[in-house]
Amino acid sequence: MARQLGINGPSERSAQASTQWPTARQLLLAAGIGDPRLAHVETLPEAVVAAAGIGYPVLLRPAVNLGYHGQVCVLDRSGLQTAWAAASQAAREVPGRPGGIVVEPYHPGSRISLQTMTTDGRSTVVAAVHTSVGTFPPLVPQRHTVGPEPVEPELAALATQAMAAIGAADGAGHVDVVLTPSGPEVVDIAATVPSARLTELVRLATGIDLVLAAVTIAAGHRALLTPAHTRSACEELVHAETVGRLERRQIDLTAVEADWFVAWAWEQPLGTDVAPPPAHSSLLARCTVTGPTLQACRANARHAREALAVTIAPQAPAGR
Known part of the structure; x- marks a missing residue:
């Protein structure tokens, strides 16, 4: 599309690599980058064989690149079926794209x-x-x-x-x-x-x-990429820790008034049924703060997180 419009943009090869992780992995491996152990599979039995050949722990992720969404680490064979279900569900959320799951080594760090x-x-x-x-x-x-x-x-x-x-x-x-x-x-x-x-x-x-x-x-011009200043910025993501209905949410306004506080955004309205990750409803709020150093910024993020109060009411069992 960029070429048709006569503007500078990503190449067709890089666009394909950006959306399909197996394609990106093949291109990276051809350049000598990355761990060669991976398998693109379509079924759980194929994933079992692939994981055994690669060696645990392994990572399951949709072949279509969804960022962190759908990525699940598997420590041993007992966790593979649950991980397969989570990764497959994420892959099905993108209709019209090539499917399948990638099995590859999990790299901690x-x-x-x-x-x-x-x-x-x-x-x-x-x-x-x-x-x-x-x-x-x-x-x-x-x-x-x-x-x-x-x-x-x-x-x-x-x-x-x-x-x-x-x-x-x-x-x-x-x-x-x-x-x-x-x-x-x-x-x-x-x-x-x-x-x-x-x-x-x-x-x-x-x-x-x-x-x-x-x-x-x-537009064909040179971009200015020189930093105008140097400080730290941090986004804290707050997730639900239990299953239930979001009944109350509030933030201590003294935190909002601090000079390091930038923004707070609620992600779920009151009355929403929420659950811990990987559920879509797990993310409750985002908070953005700044600081002169990484350590100070992370400390400010913790202060902002502590200023948040939420109440999640347990759901009654079905049939009651």
Whole structure:
């Protein structure tokens, strides 16, 4: 579409890699990036065989790239059927796309999403988003943080190599890595603008507007990618811990009045039936804060989380 409109944008190859994880993995492996152990399967029996061959723990995820949605870690054979059901349900939510589930090694470690901007096939890392994942075994983000520290050269080089491998041409993108004991492992990649929430975190922390930069590149101009300031920004994600109906929600206004507080957004209206992850109704609220350092920003996020009060009323058993 970008070519038809005469504007700069992602290549066809990078667009396919952004939506289909098996395609991205093949392109990355061809460039010497990533763990070669993976299987694209269609049935639970095939997943059982694949997991045994790869070795536990394994990660199940929809072949269509849905970010963290539908990603489930499996520690041993006993958890495979439940994980298969969760990953398959997520895959069915995207009709018209090639189906199937990818089985691959699970890589524990710190998670970083390297935000990139690409012009004429040359990518630059402009920010790093640190993601804390909880609610194991489903991989559910709990917090996103952008800090003032420069990206390590090794990670920046890996990100630019990965974007080149999928054929990124022009525009925004991201390369997600896990810092494992044996080195960084690429666990996701896309030649797309990140979500509005992550875009705002990068802007708050660096002053760089990723959407504006992508539009500037699309128009054939050079984007300004020099940070205007250096501080930290954090988004705290609050999930339901029990099953029930959301009856009360409030926040201590003294937290809202703090100079580090940016925004709070409720995700579920009162009266909604909620449940812990991976249920769609698990996310109750989002809070965005800032701070001079990563540590200070995370502390502010904890203060904001403590200012939240919710009441979830247990649901009565059916038939009563």
